[in-house]
């Protein structure tokens with residue numbers, strides 16, 4: 001009986017370790033995607049919307065720092081960069097480039113959609129990690145305020161959303177979630193289910 005309990009505990013720990021490795025991987029990929037989005041938007045804004053450049057540069061600086069934090073957190077958790085980083089790279093850059101060509105409002109719609117998705121995921125992760133990996137939890141807490149500031153900054157600049165911009169925001173949310181799914185070969189869906197189930201059993 002004791003052996004069964006030990007085996008069960010070991011399998012819970014292994015499952016948690018796998019989920020934690022996936023969290024670090026998807027966060028690292030997400031930060032990399034954000035770097036690519038803001039880099040492309042800065043490039044276009046340099047030509048067309050110079051008043052947006054300083055905000056984008058500030059957010060880009062934050063995302064670069066976040067990316068390094070998650071990269072450094074990988075080895076200890078037996079995590080590695082995801083196998084489809086090129087999707088994040090190309091997808092992020094194209095998304096940033098096209099939205100910046102559409103104008104200032106499209107830049108802020110894009111930022112609001114991406115940062116809202118980030119915010120949702122970080123909150124789920126914080127709940128899961130608080131007792132399982134306090135060190136990773138504090139890394140996420142240390143960047144959370146900056147991610148919320150990015151979201152607020154974008155939302156403050158959005159005028160009353162037209163139908164087209166509402167559709168754009170939904171499309172970008174879909175693209176972001178698809179990239180998250182792809183980056184973990186579907187693990188993100190299972191991870192969210194695990195987080196929800198865990199939340200229910202803890203509550």
Ligand SMILES: [Fe+2]
Pocket residue numbers: 031034062063066143147
């Ligand atoms: Fe970030």
Ligand SMILES: [Fe+2]
Pocket residue numbers: 034059063115118146147150
């Ligand atoms: Fe951000």
